[in-house]
Amino acid sequence: MQRHWLTLMAGSVLVMSMTAAHAQESDEGDFAFWDTDASGDISREEWDGGIANIRTGMQxxxxxxxxxxxxxxxxxxxxxxxxxxxxxxxxxxxEFERFQDGLENQ
Incomplete structure (x- = not known):
């Protein structure tokens, strides 16, 4: 039983680190970075999650x-x-593209 538990834990850690690595590789200039549910628009919750990811990366x-x-x-x-x-x-x-264009013109 303990062996299975350790295998499960190791697998969980691997999945979490792969997910974190993917999030860090994403570019905040990419619409998909923000539209995490692929719905075609970005909710406030998705936006706040993206901001949290940027903050975590900065830290x-x-x-x-x-x-x-x-x-x-x-x-x-x-x-x-x-x-x-x-x-x-x-x-x-x-809207996101217009925002991005505005950033590039600054």
């Missing part, structure tokens, strides 16, 4: 000392209402 870097670029990315993405242009509590791909 993991250099003993919690995020570099200037990481802090700037976090600050740009943290305001959901700035991206939800039509105030319908959903960010669709067009």
């Amino acid at each position: 993991a870097e250099d003993d919690g000392n995020a570099n200037e670029d990481d802090r700037a990315i976090y600050n740009m993405y943290r305001d959901y209402n700035e991206v939800d242009l039509n105030d319908d509590e959903r960010i669709d791909s067009d």
Whole structure:
């Protein structure tokens, strides 16, 4: 029984580390990074989860000392209402693209 428990635990750790690695590889500029349920739009909950992932990544870097670029990315993405242009509590791909274009022009 203990052997099976250890195997299960090792497998769980492997899956969690693979999931974390995938999340870290995702780019916050990618719509799919935010649209985690692949519904075609981004809810506030998904947005907040993406912000939490960015924050976690920043804390993991250099003993919690995020570099200037990481802090700037976090600050740009943290305001959901700035991206939800039509105030319908959903960010669709067009709104996200306009937001991305605005970032590139800054």
